[in-house]
Amino acid sequence: MESVGTGLVGIDWHDHRADVVLSRAEKRNAMNEDLMNDLVEAFRTVDGTEDVRAVTLLGDGPVFCAGMDLEMMRERVEPDADIDRDLFPEVLFAIEEARQPVVAGIKRAAPAGAFELTLPCDFRILGSEAKYGLLEVALGTFPHGGGTQRLPRLVGLSKAKEIVLTGEFVDPGEAERIGLVHEVCDDDAVDDRARAFADDLAENAPLGLEYGKRALNAAFDIPLERGLAYERSLGHELDHTRDYREGFEARLEGREPEFTGE
Template identity: 75%
Template sequence: MESVGTGLAGIDRDGPRADVYLSRPEKRNAMTEDLMRDLTEAFETVSADEDVRAVALLGEGPVFCAGMDLHMMRNRVEEDSEIDRDVFPGLLEAIETARQPVVAGIKTAAPAGAFELTLPCDFRVIGSDATYGVIEVKLGTFPHGGATQRLPRLVGLSKAKELVLTGEFIDPEEALDCGLVHEVCDPDEVDDRARAFADRLCENAPLGLRNAKQALNTALETPLQQGLEYERSLGRELDDTRDYREGFEARIEERDPEFRGE
């Protein structure tokens, strides 16, 4: 695994798939400022790599992420705190705007900030025993790293209110039923299943994946006609590409396409 920044995040490459890791296993991958900065750098790196078609976001060791580092959060309430409050939103934006689809592998735990970390991912694979949810109302605050805005877009306003205002964890099977996650699997298979999900995406045309993600990400925030025009403009960008021709030729010739991202 290639370390990034201070070494609290890493990147592994396996063909067209990139695995991005939280790499602080001795602390259950609890997020510090340095870890969040490293993770942001990792996503910026893979997003700029035209050879990467899909990304798996994983936690090194037995836990995906225990949330924010408690010592960091305790220091945050001090009047002279120098904690940069823009680091976490910047990380979530880097995940959300990555050119490739991102699959989160949620094993063992993803509470509070770790839950919010998974929301800008495009897909979520979770272990059947995972502790998953936002608990901030039980801690004297509320989740304000994006959950009140992203969660309603994923599960609807009513379910989002239930999760945020009760501060209770959601059972993985219930998370699957409401569309919050895309697969529930054996706890020991989470990372492998997330990689396999990303590998499925890698079989598709990379330019098509990129433009489709851009169009989908604007769908709920754009008036219909404006969204349709944007969709068509993104489609026209691909009309003269080699992969577009290859896709149809492969279908006619009844063979697997060989996409190159060009």
């Protein structure tokens, strides 16, 4: 595994897939400033790597992520705390803006900030025993790392209010039913399933994946008419690419396409 920055995040490279791995297992991968900086660097690295078509976000050890580091959070409530409060949003935008689809593998625990960490991912694979929810209202605050904005876009406003304002863990079966996660499996199988899901994505045309993600991400941000025009403009950009021709020729010839991202 290639270490990033301070070494609290690593990248495993596998053909057209990159695994971004939280590597602070002795602290249950809790996020401190070093780990968050490393995450930003890792996603910028994979985003800029031409051969990578899909990405996973995983946790080293038995747990995906325990949320924010409690020592860091205790310091944050001090009036003179020197904490970078814009760092977590930067992490989330780095994930969201990656050109490749990102698959989160969520095993055993992802409370509070860890829950919010998974929201900008494009797909979420959840362990059947995972503690997954937003607990902040029981801690004297509310989820303000994107939870109140990204979550309603995934599950609707009413269900998002239930998750945020009760402060309870979401049952994994319910999470799958409401579309919060894409699949539930045994916790011990989460990482492998996330990798397999990403590998399936990576078999598709890289420009199709990238442009499709860009169009989908714009769906809630602009009016329908502008969104349709944006979708068409992106599609026209691919009309004369090598991969577009290859996709049709391979289908007509009854063979697997060989995409190059051109």
